[in-house]
Amino acid sequence: xxxxxxxxxxxxxxxxxxxxxxxxxxxxxxxxxxxxxxxxxxxxxxxxxxxxxxxxxxxxxxxxxxxxxxxxxxxxxxxxxxxxxxxxxxxxxxxxxxxxxxxxxxxxxxxxxxxxxxxxxxxxxxxxxxxxxxxxxxxxxxxxxxxxxxxxxxxxxxxxxxxxxxxxxxxxxxxxxxxxxxxxxxxxxxxxxxxxxxxxxxxxxxxxxxxxxxxxxxxxxxxxxxxxxxxxxxxxxxxxxxxxxxxxxxxxxxxxx
Amino acid sequence: xxxxxxxxxxxxxxxxxxxxxxxxxxxxxxxxxxxxxxxxxxxxxxxxxxxxxxxxxxxxxxxxxxxxxxxxxxxxxxxxxxxxxxxxxxxxxxxxxxxxxxxxxxxxxxxxxxxxxxxxxxxxxxxxxxxxxxxxxxxxxxx
Numbered sequence: 001x002x003x004x005x006x007x008x009x010x011x012x013x014x015x016x017x018x019x020x021x022x023x024x025x026x027x028x029x030x031x032x033x034x035x036x037x038x039x040x041x042x043x044x045x046x047x048x049x050x051x052x053x054x055x056x057x058x059x060x061x062x063x064x065x066x067x068x069x070x071x072x073x074x075x076x077x078x079x080x081x082x083x084x085x086x087x088x089x090x091x092x093x094x095x096x097x098x099x100x101x102x103x104x105x106x107x108x109x110x111x112x113x114x115x116x117x118x119x120x121x122x123x124x125x126x127x128x129x130x131x132x133x134x135x136x137x138x139x140x141x142x143x144x145x146x147x148x149x150x151x152x153x154x155x156x157x158x159x160x161x162x163x164x165x166x167x168x169x170x171x172x173x174x175x176x177x178x179x180x181x182x183x184x185x186x187x188x189x190x191x192x193x194x195x196x197x198x199x200x201x202x203x204x205x206x207x208x209x210x211x212x213x214x215x216x217x218x219x220x221x222x223x224x225x226x227x228x229x230x231x232x233x234x235x236x237x238x239x240x241x242x243x244x245x246x247x248x249x250x251x252x253x254x255x256x257x
Numbered sequence: 258x259x260x261x262x263x264x265x266x267x268x269x270x271x272x273x274x275x276x277x278x279x280x281x282x283x284x285x286x287x288x289x290x291x292x293x294x295x296x297x298x299x300x301x302x303x304x305x306x307x308x309x310x311x312x313x314x315x316x317x318x319x320x321x322x323x324x325x326x327x328x329x330x331x332x333x334x335x336x337x338x339x340x341x342x343x344x345x346x347x348x349x350x351x352x353x354x355x356x357x358x359x360x361x362x363x364x365x366x367x368x369x370x371x372x373x374x375x376x377x378x379x380x381x382x383x384x385x386x387x388x389x390x391x392x393x394x395x396x397x398x399x400x
Binding site (some may be wrong): 008011013015016019020021022024117137140141142143144146154155156157158159160162165166167168169170171172173174177179180181182183184205207209241242243251253254255256 | 263268272312357358359360361372373374375376377379380381382384385386389390392394398
């Protein structure tokens with residue numbers, strides 16, 4: 001018995017607000033009008049969400065909220081949704097993950113990036129879920145949401161080696177779910193432990209596999225903030241599996257709890 | 258006819274393997290000369306007539322659940338294979354969904370030799386994208 005031939009994969013790449021977005025499609029709709037319409041809907045949704053949540057543009061809802069210019073009644077429902085996710089994550093992490101925290105100058109800043117990126121990609125992927133008999137694998141800057149139920153061939157996700165990002169340290173199959181990785185390999189030490197305000201030490205990267213990218217991304221960031229306690233915290237999170245790579249190159253696999 | 262039934266039983270395992278592999282089962286006829294041992298007991302031969310014989314295999318346990326097939330034999334040839342019992346849902350899929358744990362590669366691999374579809378890593382910005390593994394994967398398929 002020989003393996004069936006690999007189904008053809010069509011790929012697309014665009015950049016949205018400084019983030020590379022990669023898409024792989026296979027099955028019925030890979031390069032037709034339906035596929036291209038869905039791809040444009042993904043990009044439009046990511047751009048729309050960025051216009052609400054970007055910290056880098058002074059006119060966004062999140063920037064105005066951070067400056068105290070908006071009251072609770074004035075911001076849209078999806079901002080409430082994101083802040084509610086953030087509150088849940090803050091409780092679950094004992095405060096290691098927090099969207100409101102002090103910056104280097106001691107002023108409180110509002111930074112919803114740790115919640116919004118995965119959540120936005122989950123929302124954008126809805127346009128891809130509507131493609132019948134089609135598998136998709138969407139990456140937003142290295143965080144991935146994928147479905148492979150049309151062909152039943154799980155997508156193979158490679159996890160980059162944080163010490164050498166040109167190489168793969170592990171792989172994980174995804175049939176319908178998400179993979180997110182947090183670390184300092186590309187953007188420097190932008191994640192801090194909100195309890196101390198300092199970047200974590202002892203951990204190079206944390207990868208989390210979960211049903212949704214919203215929580216895979218939040219938990220990868222939260223676990224990374226724990227530093228040496230990353231794997232121990234992640235081990236108690238229901239429905240998550242993952243990989244923690246230590247600063248010394250050690251690897252800890254986290255099975256389902 | 259007895260000889261054909263025995264031959265069918267020896268190939269039942271092969272049919273089960275085919276089912277496990279999720280190929281089309283409507284006409285999954287194992288290649289002649291296939292030899293596969295089976296300890297799955299006896300088959301039930303249905304009524305024999307001019308139209309042929311219908312043989313129902315015993316239930317085989319696979320890692321994805323019980324599988325049972327029914328084969329119609331006519332003129333010394335298998336004319337159809339029906340799946341009368343197959344695993345509910347797809348347990349293998351559920352397994353992958355519920356508890357897929359990353360597998361470490363023995364030596365860190367490049368994307369090509371790891372045969373991967375997408376790369377998960379710490380956030381790549383557009384500035385860093387061209388140097389990234391993901392970029393290499395995308396370009397390989399876009400070219």
